[in-house]
Amino acid sequence: MKHIAESTVRRLSLYLRFLEEFETQGQATISSGELALSGGTTSAQVRKDLSFFGSFGKRGLGYGVRDLIGSIREILGLHRSWSVVIIGAGKIGAALAQYRGFTQRGFNVVGVYDKDPSRIGVTLDDITVRADAELERDIQRLKPQIAVLCVPGDAAQALVDRVTKAGVKAVLNFAPAQIHVPKGVTLRAVNMATELEILAFGLSHPEERAS
């Protein structure tokens, strides 16, 4: 398959959200134009995004909402469930561990880990924080594909090294640090400070604000 841009994948995820909304409203079919309107993009963009993966619509009719949901879920890899470990049971880690949105979309949190003895044993909903030292053994056993990193910046790289060595193939990094992963491991980072700084840039340069 040709290389797919991240922006395309991001939009597919967005379309999926709208499609699910349309489905609960009982709408059976949808045109690229309608979908574009919800997502703030153009109909050509919607069709192009989908065209990388096949053709899912009917000319003259549009897309079957239910079918397209199925197709996009398949494309994104959501037709199966994924196991996630959360590393760091501080404020952010704990909040994510209890976030319903994950489970709803097929991401099962199978473990939460912390180094701090005072956090170990704490129960977050139905999951108990475990000791950092158990990480490798648990990864061997539970085979999570994804690790979500919610630790202080200076601890981040060492933990990524440990979890990728133990077999984790994707990392979502909330730690305020740039980390590196071995080839073959997918990495994404969410940095609160950077997000705010982009807003500050927008506020400081009003003449060229996009929206």
Place this chain on the structure above:
Amino acid sequence: MKHIAESTVRRLSLYLRFLEEFETQGQATISSGELALSGGTTSAQVRKDLSFFGSFGKRGLGYGVRDLIGSIREILGLHRSWSVVIIGAGKIGAALAQYRGFTQRGFNVVGVYDKDPSRIGVTLDDITVRADAELERDIQRLKPQIAVLCVPGDAAQALVDRVTKAGVKAVLNFAPAQIHVPKGVTLRAVNMATELEILAFGLSHPEERAS
């Protein structure tokens, strides 16, 4: 000024982080190549990013670390402080309210709001959760430029309408919903589910994984 790509602003924020690290290590000058190495980009990219805003280096020598920090902070609008209100004192909102990284970078949380009476009055570090109903009055008084939205998806749009109407000029949305803002307001969204879905896509399509 010509339009600046978001990717450029994002990288500037990243460079700033590395420069601060280099400064604490006592390094006086740095070349675009060194900076590129830390940030996982190329020296030409670093120079091009900076060139949109002026010329900050010395040929043959590189950039003065301290000077470049100052210049990038100025570019991003971090030479002043910004006031932030957090809306929603649930898990994520509370975690953000207590996140040190914000204050450190000149983003002052001046208010945290919730609708739920059982959350109102709760103290998060040195700030007390206030009633949702106080929002407009407080925005008039404290003039925050930025609102961080941490509420359930179905409450998001109504709250954005309220805060933008009251004068907030930038919104960082953590709510799992697509929201719209009036012209002239900067919007950014962080959607945990989308981030995980992009990882799932990467896991499902290993043949074309970037890293």
Place this chain on the structure above:
DNA sequence: GAGGGCTTGTGAAATCATTCACAAACTATC
């Protein structure tokens, strides 16, 4: 102050992403 060794700043080229525009394909109606 001339020459060697670096490194910047920046047009030009190349690559990547979005938008355009239209033939092809479908439904519904007569």
Place this chain on the structure above:
DNA sequence: GATAGTTTGTGAATGATTTCACAAGCCCTC
């Protein structure tokens, strides 16, 4: 089954971003 009215799928065109490549400028040594 022919016609009108839609909407898809996709090459081509446009626009945006990144990379290339090199002249210009600076430091240091002799």
